[in-house]
Amino acid sequence: EAGVAQSPRYKIIEKRQSVAFWCNPISGHATLYWYQQILGQGPKLLIQFQNNGVVDDSQLPKDRFSAERLKGVDSTLKIQPAKLEDSAVYLCASRNPGTSYEQYFGPGTRLTVT
């Protein structure tokens, strides 16, 4: 079974620029999550999708962050404009809600904002 795929793996941008991350979950996993993990902290949930609908985006900074999962499969997370404090690893995870609470994580995208 293929795992969660993310790209790019690394990205360096200047503040005020925009950036987009892509995630392809495990096939058949209806639930998809985006997390932000700042160095030295645990992952923080940004947004949760169930198929193509948003379940929870309460911690997403909506003035600059947006995410979509139009066809209920892969997803993109965008930041526009980026700030220095957005430097973090962005993790995508997926889950099959019919089986377990376990989430499977992708390798992450390390974003550096200069």
Place this chain on the structure above:
Amino acid sequence: EDKVVQSPLSLVVHEGDTVTLNCSYEVTNFRSLLWYKQEKKAPTFLFMLTSSGIEKKSGRLSSILDKKELFSILNITATQTGDSAIYLCAVVGDYKLSFGAGTTVTVRA
């Protein structure tokens, strides 16, 4: 707001030592507690605990949950350098996963 607190934040041990990591939580509608190991990449799943008092074991790792006192411990016996990682505790409440800050374990040869 759900809260997950891990302790200690970091520790350094020597190979062969035993390590005990703590996780306490406050969460609405607790469903399960998960332990993950994170090296220089994405977290990998270790255990899921839903019932009190039942130890989960995998090789040298074991974990137990106390739902009355709202905590869990993760034990690693006979530590090896490959156990060096960040260990994350996460709690599921209302289908949302809330993570602690993690415990960084460094095992020296």
